[in-house]
Amino acid sequence: MKAMVLRAPRELAADNVAIPKLGAGQVLVRVTHSGVCGTDLKIFNGAIPVRYPLIMGHEATGEVVDAGGQPGIHAGDRVIMDPELFCGVCFHCRVGQTHLCPSGQLLGRDANGGFAEYVAVPASHVFPLPDSIDGRTAPLIQVLTTCMHAQRLVNIFPGESVVVMGLGVTGQLHVQLAKARGAHPVIGITRSASKRELAESLGADLTIPGGPGAIEKVREATEGRGADLIVETTGVVPSLSDAITMARVGGRLLLFGIITAKEGALPFYDLYFKELALINARVAKPEDYPNSIDLVQRGIVRLEPLVSNVMQLGELNEAIGMLGSDNGQRMKIILEHA
Ligand SMILES: [Zn+2]
Ligand SMILES: [Zn+2]
Structure with a gap:
Protein backbone atom coordinates (compact mmCIF):
# COMPACT_ATOMS: atom_id res chain seq x y z
CA MET A 1 0.00 0.00 0.00
CA GLN A 142 -11.01 13.73 16.72
CA VAL A 143 -9.99 17.30 17.60
CA LEU A 144 -13.51 18.03 18.82
CA THR A 145 -13.37 15.05 21.20
CA THR A 146 -10.37 16.59 22.96
CA CYS A 147 -12.26 19.88 23.41
CA MET A 148 -15.34 18.03 24.63
CA HIS A 149 -13.31 16.02 27.13
CA ALA A 150 -11.79 19.25 28.43
CA GLN A 151 -15.16 20.98 28.78
CA ARG A 152 -16.57 17.96 30.60
CA LEU A 153 -14.02 18.76 33.32
CA VAL A 154 -15.44 22.27 33.86
CA ASN A 155 -19.08 22.82 34.57
CA ILE A 156 -20.50 25.60 32.42
CA PHE A 157 -23.91 26.81 33.50
CA PRO A 158 -26.19 28.82 31.20
CA GLY A 159 -25.40 32.50 31.53
CA GLU A 160 -21.83 32.09 32.65
CA SER A 161 -19.21 34.21 30.91
CA VAL A 162 -16.52 32.30 29.04
CA VAL A 163 -13.38 33.74 27.46
CA VAL A 164 -11.61 31.64 24.83
CA MET A 165 -8.00 32.75 24.35
CA GLY A 166 -6.67 31.87 20.91
CA LEU A 167 -9.09 31.20 18.04
CA GLY A 168 -7.30 28.53 16.07
CA VAL A 169 -9.13 25.28 15.34
CA THR A 170 -9.50 24.26 18.98
CA GLY A 171 -10.44 27.78 20.06
CA GLN A 172 -13.24 27.86 17.48
CA LEU A 173 -14.46 24.48 18.73
CA HIS A 174 -14.39 25.68 22.35
CA VAL A 175 -16.43 28.74 21.35
CA GLN A 176 -19.08 26.51 19.79
CA LEU A 177 -19.17 24.07 22.70
CA ALA A 178 -19.43 26.88 25.26
CA LYS A 179 -22.34 28.38 23.28
CA ALA A 180 -24.00 24.96 23.13
CA ARG A 181 -23.83 24.85 26.92
CA GLY A 182 -25.55 28.20 27.23
CA ALA A 183 -22.60 30.36 28.20
CA HIS A 184 -23.10 34.11 27.79
CA PRO A 185 -21.23 36.07 26.79
CA VAL A 186 -18.71 33.88 24.98
CA ILE A 187 -15.72 36.11 24.26
CA GLY A 188 -13.00 35.13 21.79
CA ILE A 189 -9.54 36.70 21.84
CA THR A 190 -6.94 36.63 19.07
CA ARG A 191 -4.75 39.01 17.09
CA SER A 192 -6.09 37.63 13.80
CA ALA A 193 -8.99 39.67 12.40
CA SER A 194 -10.11 36.80 10.14
CA LYS A 195 -10.25 34.37 13.06
CA ARG A 196 -12.26 36.86 15.09
CA GLU A 197 -14.70 37.14 12.21
CA LEU A 198 -14.93 33.37 11.97
CA ALA A 199 -15.58 33.02 15.71
CA GLU A 200 -18.40 35.56 15.47
CA SER A 201 -19.95 33.65 12.60
CA LEU A 202 -19.78 30.52 14.76
CA GLY A 203 -21.57 32.16 17.67
CA ALA A 204 -19.07 34.19 19.72
CA ASP A 205 -20.95 37.08 21.32
CA LEU A 206 -17.90 39.32 21.34
CA THR A 207 -14.36 39.13 20.01
CA ILE A 208 -11.39 41.17 21.10
CA PRO A 209 -7.98 41.69 19.52
CA GLY A 210 -5.24 40.32 21.77
CA GLY A 211 -2.70 42.61 23.38
CA PRO A 212 -2.97 45.53 25.76
CA GLY A 213 -6.55 46.51 26.37
CA ALA A 214 -7.97 42.99 26.14
CA ILE A 215 -8.12 42.56 29.91
CA GLU A 216 -10.04 45.82 30.29
CA LYS A 217 -12.48 44.83 27.54
CA VAL A 218 -13.20 41.51 29.24
CA ARG A 219 -13.90 43.36 32.46
CA GLU A 220 -16.28 45.73 30.66
CA ALA A 221 -18.16 42.78 29.17
CA THR A 222 -18.54 41.04 32.54
CA GLU A 223 -19.93 43.81 34.73
CA GLY A 224 -16.45 44.63 35.97
CA ARG A 225 -15.93 41.20 37.52
CA GLY A 226 -13.84 39.26 35.02
CA ALA A 227 -14.95 36.03 33.38
CA ASP A 228 -16.33 32.96 35.13
CA LEU A 229 -14.22 30.66 32.97
CA ILE A 230 -11.16 31.23 30.79
CA VAL A 231 -10.29 28.58 28.21
CA GLU A 232 -6.60 29.06 27.31
CA THR A 233 -5.79 27.40 23.97
CA THR A 234 -2.51 29.03 22.94
CA GLY A 235 -0.15 27.22 25.29
CA VAL A 236 2.10 30.21 25.88
CA VAL A 237 2.92 31.50 29.36
CA PRO A 238 2.11 35.22 28.82
CA SER A 239 -1.37 34.20 27.68
CA LEU A 240 -1.86 32.14 30.84
CA SER A 241 -0.74 35.17 32.81
CA ASP A 242 -3.42 37.29 31.09
CA ALA A 243 -5.96 34.52 31.71
CA ILE A 244 -5.28 34.70 35.44
CA THR A 245 -5.86 38.45 35.32
CA MET A 246 -9.06 38.12 33.24
CA ALA A 247 -10.72 35.55 35.50
CA ARG A 248 -13.14 36.76 38.13
CA VAL A 249 -12.48 36.19 41.81
CA GLY A 250 -13.53 32.58 42.40
CA GLY A 251 -13.32 31.82 38.68
CA ARG A 252 -11.67 28.93 36.89
CA LEU A 253 -9.12 28.38 34.16
CA LEU A 254 -9.12 25.54 31.67
CA LEU A 255 -5.54 25.01 30.50
CA PHE A 256 -6.12 23.47 27.09
CA GLY A 257 -3.12 24.76 25.12
CA ILE A 258 -0.10 22.62 25.94
CA ILE A 259 2.52 24.70 27.72
CA THR A 260 5.97 23.21 27.17
CA ALA A 261 7.90 26.11 28.73
CA LYS A 262 9.64 25.11 31.96
CA GLU A 263 9.61 28.56 33.49
CA GLY A 264 7.94 31.91 33.10
CA ALA A 265 6.38 34.79 34.99
CA LEU A 266 2.85 34.39 36.36
CA PRO A 267 0.87 36.49 38.86
CA PHE A 268 1.07 33.67 41.41
CA TYR A 269 -0.39 35.72 44.23
CA ASP A 270 -3.61 36.18 42.20
CA LEU A 271 -4.02 32.41 42.02
CA TYR A 272 -4.30 32.43 45.79
CA PHE A 273 -6.08 35.71 46.33
CA LYS A 274 -8.71 35.11 43.64
CA GLU A 275 -9.01 31.46 44.68
CA LEU A 276 -8.76 30.35 41.07
CA ALA A 277 -9.26 26.75 40.01
CA LEU A 278 -6.80 25.51 37.39
CA ILE A 279 -8.04 22.54 35.38
CA ASN A 280 -5.85 20.64 32.96
CA ALA A 281 -7.14 18.32 30.27
CA ARG A 282 -5.35 15.66 28.25
CA VAL A 283 -6.64 13.96 25.09
CA ALA A 284 -10.12 12.44 25.19
ZN1 LIG B 1 -4.14 16.15 16.43
ZN1 LIG C 1 -4.22 1.04 31.25
Whole structure:
Protein backbone atom coordinates (compact mmCIF):
# COMPACT_ATOMS: atom_id res chain seq x y z
CA MET A 1 0.00 0.00 0.00
CA LYS A 2 0.97 3.64 -0.39
CA ALA A 3 2.08 5.34 2.82
CA MET A 4 3.98 8.41 3.94
CA VAL A 5 6.87 6.96 5.95
CA LEU A 6 8.99 8.94 8.41
CA ARG A 7 12.45 7.30 8.52
CA ALA A 8 14.27 9.88 10.68
CA PRO A 9 13.55 13.44 11.82
CA ARG A 10 12.58 15.47 8.72
CA GLU A 11 12.93 12.42 6.45
CA LEU A 12 9.42 11.82 5.22
CA ALA A 13 8.62 10.28 1.84
CA ALA A 14 5.99 8.31 -0.02
CA ASP A 15 6.72 4.61 -0.03
CA ASN A 16 5.17 1.24 -0.76
CA VAL A 17 4.77 -0.86 2.37
CA ALA A 18 2.86 -4.01 3.32
CA ILE A 19 -0.82 -3.68 4.23
CA PRO A 20 -0.99 -4.06 8.05
CA LYS A 21 -1.83 -7.57 9.24
CA LEU A 22 -4.82 -7.64 11.57
CA GLY A 23 -4.07 -8.49 15.19
CA ALA A 24 -6.68 -9.97 17.53
CA GLY A 25 -9.69 -7.70 17.85
CA GLN A 26 -8.59 -5.35 15.08
CA VAL A 27 -10.33 -4.12 11.96
CA LEU A 28 -8.76 -2.84 8.76
CA VAL A 29 -9.75 0.64 7.65
CA ARG A 30 -9.13 2.13 4.20
CA VAL A 31 -8.34 5.71 5.06
CA THR A 32 -10.17 8.27 2.93
CA HIS A 33 -9.27 11.48 4.78
CA SER A 34 -6.87 12.57 7.49
CA GLY A 35 -6.09 15.74 9.37
CA VAL A 36 -2.63 17.23 9.85
CA CYS A 37 -1.94 18.51 13.34
CA GLY A 38 0.73 20.31 15.35
CA THR A 39 1.62 17.01 16.99
CA ASP A 40 2.59 15.68 13.53
CA LEU A 41 4.93 18.64 13.10
CA LYS A 42 6.58 17.90 16.46
CA ILE A 43 7.01 14.21 15.54
CA PHE A 44 8.29 15.18 12.08
CA ASN A 45 11.01 17.48 13.39
CA GLY A 46 12.04 15.18 16.23
CA ALA A 47 10.71 17.26 19.14
CA ILE A 48 8.55 14.24 20.08
CA PRO A 49 10.79 11.15 20.05
CA VAL A 50 9.45 8.09 18.19
CA ARG A 51 10.73 4.81 16.78
CA TYR A 52 11.47 4.77 13.07
CA PRO A 53 10.18 3.99 10.55
CA LEU A 54 6.80 5.45 11.49
CA ILE A 55 3.58 6.23 9.68
CA MET A 56 2.18 9.32 11.43
CA GLY A 57 -1.44 10.48 11.45
CA HIS A 58 -3.89 10.29 14.36
CA GLU A 59 -6.88 12.11 12.86
CA ALA A 60 -8.23 9.67 10.30
CA THR A 61 -11.53 8.59 8.85
CA GLY A 62 -12.35 5.98 6.26
CA GLU A 63 -14.17 2.81 5.43
CA VAL A 64 -13.90 -0.59 7.08
CA VAL A 65 -12.62 -3.11 4.52
CA ASP A 66 -12.05 -6.07 6.85
CA ALA A 67 -14.17 -6.24 10.00
CA GLY A 68 -12.07 -9.10 11.34
CA GLY A 69 -15.20 -10.98 12.39
CA GLN A 70 -15.99 -8.31 15.00
CA PRO A 71 -19.64 -8.12 15.99
CA GLY A 72 -21.50 -4.99 14.96
CA ILE A 73 -18.87 -3.86 12.44
CA HIS A 74 -19.21 -4.52 8.74
CA ALA A 75 -17.10 -4.00 5.64
CA GLY A 76 -18.23 -0.73 4.09
CA ASP A 77 -18.98 1.05 7.38
CA ARG A 78 -17.77 4.66 7.38
CA VAL A 79 -15.84 5.26 10.58
CA ILE A 80 -13.57 7.59 12.48
CA MET A 81 -10.75 6.06 14.49
CA ASP A 82 -10.01 6.89 18.10
CA PRO A 83 -6.20 6.91 18.05
CA GLU A 84 -5.75 6.68 21.82
CA LEU A 85 -5.02 3.06 22.74
CA PHE A 86 -5.04 1.84 26.34
CA CYS A 87 -4.26 -1.41 28.15
CA GLY A 88 -7.62 -1.91 29.86
CA VAL A 89 -6.19 -3.56 32.98
CA CYS A 90 -4.11 -0.97 34.83
CA PHE A 91 -5.32 1.15 37.75
CA HIS A 92 -6.27 4.09 35.53
CA CYS A 93 -8.12 1.98 32.99
CA ARG A 94 -10.05 0.23 35.74
CA VAL A 95 -11.18 3.50 37.30
CA GLY A 96 -12.33 4.79 33.93
CA GLN A 97 -9.35 7.02 33.15
CA THR A 98 -8.40 5.16 29.99
CA HIS A 99 -7.00 8.37 28.51
CA LEU A 100 -4.39 8.47 31.28
CA CYS A 101 -3.28 4.84 30.90
CA PRO A 102 0.49 4.74 31.51
CA SER A 103 0.82 2.08 28.80
CA GLY A 104 -1.34 4.12 26.45
CA GLN A 105 -0.25 4.54 22.86
CA LEU A 106 -1.22 7.04 20.22
CA LEU A 107 -1.72 5.68 16.72
CA GLY A 108 0.50 7.80 14.50
CA ARG A 109 3.07 8.33 17.25
CA ASP A 110 3.67 5.07 19.10
CA ALA A 111 2.22 2.80 16.41
CA ASN A 112 1.57 3.26 12.72
CA GLY A 113 -1.24 5.70 12.03
CA GLY A 114 -3.42 7.07 9.29
CA PHE A 115 -1.15 8.72 6.70
CA ALA A 116 -1.47 5.61 4.56
CA GLU A 117 -3.90 3.72 2.38
CA TYR A 118 -4.85 1.40 5.24
CA VAL A 119 -4.60 1.37 9.02
CA ALA A 120 -5.28 -1.43 11.52
CA VAL A 121 -7.37 -0.27 14.50
CA PRO A 122 -8.88 -2.13 17.47
CA ALA A 123 -12.58 -2.73 16.84
CA SER A 124 -13.29 -0.85 20.08
CA HIS A 125 -11.64 2.22 18.57
CA VAL A 126 -13.73 2.79 15.46
CA PHE A 127 -16.94 4.81 15.64
CA PRO A 128 -19.54 4.87 12.88
CA LEU A 129 -20.03 8.12 10.95
CA PRO A 130 -23.43 9.10 9.58
CA ASP A 131 -23.59 9.77 5.82
CA SER A 132 -24.45 13.42 6.50
CA ILE A 133 -20.95 14.10 7.84
CA ASP A 134 -18.60 14.90 4.96
CA GLY A 135 -15.27 13.04 4.83
CA ARG A 136 -13.47 16.34 4.28
CA THR A 137 -14.46 17.56 7.72
CA ALA A 138 -14.80 14.29 9.64
CA PRO A 139 -11.15 14.03 10.83
CA LEU A 140 -11.83 17.20 12.84
CA ILE A 141 -14.12 15.14 15.05
CA GLN A 142 -11.01 13.73 16.72
CA VAL A 143 -9.99 17.30 17.60
CA LEU A 144 -13.51 18.03 18.82
CA THR A 145 -13.37 15.05 21.20
CA THR A 146 -10.37 16.59 22.96
CA CYS A 147 -12.26 19.88 23.41
CA MET A 148 -15.34 18.03 24.63
CA HIS A 149 -13.31 16.02 27.13
CA ALA A 150 -11.79 19.25 28.43
CA GLN A 151 -15.16 20.98 28.78
CA ARG A 152 -16.57 17.96 30.60
CA LEU A 153 -14.02 18.76 33.32
CA VAL A 154 -15.44 22.27 33.86
CA ASN A 155 -19.08 22.82 34.57
CA ILE A 156 -20.50 25.60 32.42
CA PHE A 157 -23.91 26.81 33.50
CA PRO A 158 -26.19 28.82 31.20
CA GLY A 159 -25.40 32.50 31.53
CA GLU A 160 -21.83 32.09 32.65
CA SER A 161 -19.21 34.21 30.91
CA VAL A 162 -16.52 32.30 29.04
CA VAL A 163 -13.38 33.74 27.46
CA VAL A 164 -11.61 31.64 24.83
CA MET A 165 -8.00 32.75 24.35
CA GLY A 166 -6.67 31.87 20.91
CA LEU A 167 -9.09 31.20 18.04
CA GLY A 168 -7.30 28.53 16.07
CA VAL A 169 -9.13 25.28 15.34
CA THR A 170 -9.50 24.26 18.98
CA GLY A 171 -10.44 27.78 20.06
CA GLN A 172 -13.24 27.86 17.48
CA LEU A 173 -14.46 24.48 18.73
CA HIS A 174 -14.39 25.68 22.35
CA VAL A 175 -16.43 28.74 21.35
CA GLN A 176 -19.08 26.51 19.79
CA LEU A 177 -19.17 24.07 22.70
CA ALA A 178 -19.43 26.88 25.26
CA LYS A 179 -22.34 28.38 23.28
CA ALA A 180 -24.00 24.96 23.13
CA ARG A 181 -23.83 24.85 26.92
CA GLY A 182 -25.55 28.20 27.23
CA ALA A 183 -22.60 30.36 28.20
CA HIS A 184 -23.10 34.11 27.79
CA PRO A 185 -21.23 36.07 26.79
CA VAL A 186 -18.71 33.88 24.98
CA ILE A 187 -15.72 36.11 24.26
CA GLY A 188 -13.00 35.13 21.79
CA ILE A 189 -9.54 36.70 21.84
CA THR A 190 -6.94 36.63 19.07
CA ARG A 191 -4.75 39.01 17.09
CA SER A 192 -6.09 37.63 13.80
CA ALA A 193 -8.99 39.67 12.40
CA SER A 194 -10.11 36.80 10.14
CA LYS A 195 -10.25 34.37 13.06
CA ARG A 196 -12.26 36.86 15.09
CA GLU A 197 -14.70 37.14 12.21
CA LEU A 198 -14.93 33.37 11.97
CA ALA A 199 -15.58 33.02 15.71
CA GLU A 200 -18.40 35.56 15.47
CA SER A 201 -19.95 33.65 12.60
CA LEU A 202 -19.78 30.52 14.76
CA GLY A 203 -21.57 32.16 17.67
CA ALA A 204 -19.07 34.19 19.72
CA ASP A 205 -20.95 37.08 21.32
CA LEU A 206 -17.90 39.32 21.34
CA THR A 207 -14.36 39.13 20.01
CA ILE A 208 -11.39 41.17 21.10
CA PRO A 209 -7.98 41.69 19.52
CA GLY A 210 -5.24 40.32 21.77
CA GLY A 211 -2.70 42.61 23.38
CA PRO A 212 -2.97 45.53 25.76
CA GLY A 213 -6.55 46.51 26.37
CA ALA A 214 -7.97 42.99 26.14
CA ILE A 215 -8.12 42.56 29.91
CA GLU A 216 -10.04 45.82 30.29
CA LYS A 217 -12.48 44.83 27.54
CA VAL A 218 -13.20 41.51 29.24
CA ARG A 219 -13.90 43.36 32.46
CA GLU A 220 -16.28 45.73 30.66
CA ALA A 221 -18.16 42.78 29.17
CA THR A 222 -18.54 41.04 32.54
CA GLU A 223 -19.93 43.81 34.73
CA GLY A 224 -16.45 44.63 35.97
CA ARG A 225 -15.93 41.20 37.52
CA GLY A 226 -13.84 39.26 35.02
CA ALA A 227 -14.95 36.03 33.38
CA ASP A 228 -16.33 32.96 35.13
CA LEU A 229 -14.22 30.66 32.97
CA ILE A 230 -11.16 31.23 30.79
CA VAL A 231 -10.29 28.58 28.21
CA GLU A 232 -6.60 29.06 27.31
CA THR A 233 -5.79 27.40 23.97
CA THR A 234 -2.51 29.03 22.94
CA GLY A 235 -0.15 27.22 25.29
CA VAL A 236 2.10 30.21 25.88
CA VAL A 237 2.92 31.50 29.36
CA PRO A 238 2.11 35.22 28.82
CA SER A 239 -1.37 34.20 27.68
CA LEU A 240 -1.86 32.14 30.84
CA SER A 241 -0.74 35.17 32.81
CA ASP A 242 -3.42 37.29 31.09
CA ALA A 243 -5.96 34.52 31.71
CA ILE A 244 -5.28 34.70 35.44
CA THR A 245 -5.86 38.45 35.32
CA MET A 246 -9.06 38.12 33.24
CA ALA A 247 -10.72 35.55 35.50
CA ARG A 248 -13.14 36.76 38.13
CA VAL A 249 -12.48 36.19 41.81
CA GLY A 250 -13.53 32.58 42.40
CA GLY A 251 -13.32 31.82 38.68
CA ARG A 252 -11.67 28.93 36.89
CA LEU A 253 -9.12 28.38 34.16
CA LEU A 254 -9.12 25.54 31.67
CA LEU A 255 -5.54 25.01 30.50
CA PHE A 256 -6.12 23.47 27.09
CA GLY A 257 -3.12 24.76 25.12
CA ILE A 258 -0.10 22.62 25.94
CA ILE A 259 2.52 24.70 27.72
CA THR A 260 5.97 23.21 27.17
CA ALA A 261 7.90 26.11 28.73
CA LYS A 262 9.64 25.11 31.96
CA GLU A 263 9.61 28.56 33.49
CA GLY A 264 7.94 31.91 33.10
CA ALA A 265 6.38 34.79 34.99
CA LEU A 266 2.85 34.39 36.36
CA PRO A 267 0.87 36.49 38.86
CA PHE A 268 1.07 33.67 41.41
CA TYR A 269 -0.39 35.72 44.23
CA ASP A 270 -3.61 36.18 42.20
CA LEU A 271 -4.02 32.41 42.02
CA TYR A 272 -4.30 32.43 45.79
CA PHE A 273 -6.08 35.71 46.33
CA LYS A 274 -8.71 35.11 43.64
CA GLU A 275 -9.01 31.46 44.68
CA LEU A 276 -8.76 30.35 41.07
CA ALA A 277 -9.26 26.75 40.01
CA LEU A 278 -6.80 25.51 37.39
CA ILE A 279 -8.04 22.54 35.38
CA ASN A 280 -5.85 20.64 32.96
CA ALA A 281 -7.14 18.32 30.27
CA ARG A 282 -5.35 15.66 28.25
CA VAL A 283 -6.64 13.96 25.09
CA ALA A 284 -10.12 12.44 25.19
CA LYS A 285 -12.07 9.36 26.24
CA PRO A 286 -14.05 6.93 24.09
CA GLU A 287 -17.29 8.45 25.43
CA ASP A 288 -16.46 11.71 23.65
CA TYR A 289 -16.73 10.17 20.16
CA PRO A 290 -20.47 9.40 19.95
CA ASN A 291 -21.30 12.74 21.58
CA SER A 292 -19.04 14.72 19.26
CA ILE A 293 -20.42 12.92 16.20
CA ASP A 294 -23.93 13.74 17.41
CA LEU A 295 -23.19 17.47 17.88
CA VAL A 296 -21.74 17.67 14.38
CA GLN A 297 -24.58 15.70 12.82
CA ARG A 298 -27.13 18.04 14.41
CA GLY A 299 -25.24 21.14 13.26
CA ILE A 300 -24.60 22.35 16.81
CA VAL A 301 -20.87 22.28 16.12
CA ARG A 302 -19.84 23.28 12.59
CA LEU A 303 -16.61 21.88 11.22
CA GLU A 304 -16.56 22.90 7.56
CA PRO A 305 -15.58 26.55 8.20
CA LEU A 306 -12.52 25.25 10.08
CA VAL A 307 -11.01 23.50 7.05
CA SER A 308 -8.76 25.95 5.20
CA ASN A 309 -6.82 23.58 2.95
CA VAL A 310 -7.57 20.25 1.28
CA MET A 311 -4.46 18.56 -0.10
CA GLN A 312 -3.44 15.11 -1.28
CA LEU A 313 -1.78 12.50 0.97
CA GLY A 314 1.36 12.74 -1.17
CA GLU A 315 1.63 16.44 -0.28
CA LEU A 316 2.15 15.73 3.42
CA ASN A 317 5.63 17.29 3.41
CA GLU A 318 4.20 20.55 2.05
CA ALA A 319 1.32 20.42 4.53
CA ILE A 320 3.68 20.01 7.48
CA GLY A 321 5.81 22.85 6.10
CA MET A 322 2.71 25.05 6.14
CA LEU A 323 2.16 24.20 9.82
CA GLY A 324 5.67 25.36 10.62
CA SER A 325 5.15 28.79 9.11
CA ASP A 326 3.13 31.33 11.02
CA ASN A 327 0.07 32.13 8.94
CA GLY A 328 -2.85 33.97 10.46
CA GLN A 329 -5.28 32.64 7.85
CA ARG A 330 -4.55 28.91 8.00
CA MET A 331 -6.87 26.63 9.92
CA LYS A 332 -7.15 22.84 9.46
CA ILE A 333 -5.35 21.03 6.65
CA ILE A 334 -7.19 17.91 5.49
CA LEU A 335 -5.54 15.29 3.28
CA GLU A 336 -7.51 13.33 0.72
CA HIS A 337 -6.34 9.76 0.20
CA ALA A 338 -7.33 9.17 -3.42
ZN1 LIG B 1 -4.14 16.15 16.43
ZN1 LIG C 1 -4.22 1.04 31.25
